[in-house]
Amino acid sequence: MGHSETVGSSDRVIEAIVSRSSTKKFSDEAVSRGDIETMLTAAVRAPDHGMLAPWRFIVLQGDSRAILGSAMRAALQSRMPEADAEALDREASKAWRSPLLVVVVAEPKSHPKVPEVEQLVAVGAAIQNLWLAAHSMGYGAAWKTGSHAYDAGVKSALGLRAEDHVVGFLHVGRPTSKAPIRPAEFAARTTWL
Ligand SMILES: Cc1cc2nc3c(=O)[nH]c(=O)nc-3n(C[C@H](O)[C@H](O)[C@H](O)COP(=O)(O)O)c2cc1C
Structure with a gap:
């Protein structure tokens, strides 16, 4: 690869980053299987100490979002037995915020050289890769x-074990409203030695 191609591709990466x-509102348009597979390919290209593949992805689209919606409703009900029907409906509706939901899970493995924290950050890197791939495809x-990520009932509804970590519920879809791009302040958090 020539110099100009290298610079060109890194410019696109930086531009995407x-x-x-964050997207605030999504359109209803479904995300194609091919695009989801491109996002998952980007996710698993994240750095992975020991190549343990500590991640797991649960893809919810269409009616399967009801699995998470019902689990979130039940979780709220058990946490707040006084919650009324409106509050329960609002909680369940969070699963329908976007046409695609990818539940990204860390399943840390026991390894003599790769502690759990390293496996968790690898899964964080996978989420960022997935997000940037999605972003670059429009x-x-x-x-x-939130509390649902740590809820044993929600994990169980998704087929997870109590010890698995839900690192993120990643909502994905065509954006109709986005947060402003926040300033990239690094100076106060950087020491130059
Ligand atoms: C581990 C993690 C958990 C997050 N959980 C939430 C959440 O529960 N609710 C939420 O609104 N945003 C959540 N966020 C997203 C951040 O709030 C968001 O990225 C931040 O406000 C910066 O906005 P930006 O993405 O538009 O730059 C989470 C981000 C990370 C890294």
């Missing part, structure tokens, strides 16, 4: 966690 922001995304 600095122009990313999709938007929103990364959510």
Whole structure:
């Protein structure tokens, strides 16, 4: 690859990184299987110490979003037995915010040289890769966690074990409203030695 091609491709990567922001509202348009597979390919190209593939992806689209919606409703009900029908409906509707939801899970493996924290950050890198791939294809995304990510009932509804970590519920779809791009402040957090 020649010099100009190298510079050209890194410019596109930087452009994608600095122009990313969270999507607030999504259109209903479904995401194609091919595009989802491109996003997942980008995700698993993340750095992975020991090549343990500590990630797992659960893809929810269309009616399968009801699995998460019902689980979130039940989780709220058990956490707040006084929650009314409106509050429960609002909680369940969060699963329908976007046409595609990718639940990104860390399943850390026992390894003598790769502690759990390294496997968790690898999964974080996978989420960022997935998001940037989606962004570069004209999709938007929103990364959510909240109490449902840590709820044993929600994990069980998704076929996960209590010890698995839901690192993010990644909503993906065509954006109709996005957050402003926030300033990239690094100076106060950087020491030059
Ligand atoms: C581990 C993790 C968990 C997050 N959980 C939530 C969440 O529960 N709700 C939410 O609105 N945003 C969540 N976010 C997204 C951030 O709030 C968001 O990226 C931040 O506000 C910056 O906005 P930007 O993405 O537009 O730059 C999470 C981000 C990370 C890295």
